[in-house]
Amino acid sequence: MAEADDRPNYSFDPGPPPGASRFLANKGWQPAFSWLDVEPEEHAVAFSVAKATSLDVLGDIRAELQTALDDGLPFTEFQKRLRPRLQARGWWGTQAVTDPATGETAPAKLGTPRRLRTIYDANLRSARAAGQWDRIQRTKAALPYLAYRLGPSERHRPHHAAKEWLVLPVDDPFWQTWYPPNGWGCKCWVMQISRSRAEELGIDDSPEIDTREWLNNRTGETKMVPVGIDPGWDRNPGAMRQAAMQGFLERRVVDLPEAQARTALRDMASSWLVQRVLAGQSGAKVAVGFMPPDIAEAVGNRAAFVRITDEYGAKVGAKAAPVTPDVMARVSEAIVEGPLARDRRRGQDDLLVMVDGLEPWIAVIKNIPATNEFWIKTIHRTTQRKWLADLTATDVEQLR
Incomplete structure (x- = not known):
């Protein structure tokens, strides 16, 4: 159980409010020397800790925050788990650090119990509040x-x-x-x-x-x-994230910075709306992934986003292995970052996206250059061996 002052009284059920875990999990990364370097709009979509300029350190802090949020761990347990990891990386106590903005080197406090408390409180309260905002809008x-x-x-x-x-x-x-x-x-x-x-x-x-x-x-x-x-x-970070999601739903987003676009798409991909699409019950056409311009150009398609609709969603949702919100968020990120190939084995022009991890998946994207559309066609479990077999097959071209 979390300590009494760590869980605001607005929670109607145990654990984080719906959407809280997704709010933190779907953030991008923003290494920063000072909290003053990161605007509120950036905090809403990217994870940042002052003077944590290494992704290794940021990754350790974020992983333990995610566990604390999802499992309801009190601060004492969070600190017990995280402190040894930070000390092993040398991010503890007072250290000489260089400000990238000025080039000046001076002593600065990195990890301390007080800083960990601030990191814990600020991130968990913000995530829970954003999760509550998601529920507020739905109800x-x-x-x-x-x-x-x-x-x-x-x-x-x-x-x-x-x-x-x-x-x-x-x-x-x-x-x-x-x-x-x-x-x-x-x-x-x-x-x-x-x-x-x-x-x-x-x-x-x-x-x-x-x-x-x-x-x-x-x-x-x-x-x-x-x-x-x-x-x-x-x-209101929850409102900012939802506004970006709504923009994708209504096809009004044109100038959103890529970091915000990617976070909004991960939010959309792992949302309750996409779960309804996977059940064939939404009636919506939802953007769930950002297609990098170089890949779009390589396959002759000008569409910037990959979408999913009931027609294909119901087929995806009927698979034996359930396509959970977490899997959908991984698919969204893999479209941008993961291994990707063009598959012409069936006389089509499908794209294959490897969703790597302990439980690998493969997403098949229908490429329609004539109408400049990308659609999620299917998502299913795979293995590294099957993926390598796909890559070496005739009429399969690796693009990334």
């Missing part, structure tokens, strides 16, 4: 209001305390900024409620959000930050 027809609540801290920030029991509709713009956590160590949360309960409490008018100037000493940029919210915490 807002029945529970269309949110109430701002204070956490179990002994002392509260005055601006946070002033919002206790503020009741507003789920889609009020206020929640795009003031959706907790709203700062380092903030334990505030929101409670989703029915219309009748909201009317009992009293529905408020959407408050004006006062802002102040804040100078980022790292970049020299001046930003307007809401009064009462710590810089870097003034965005």
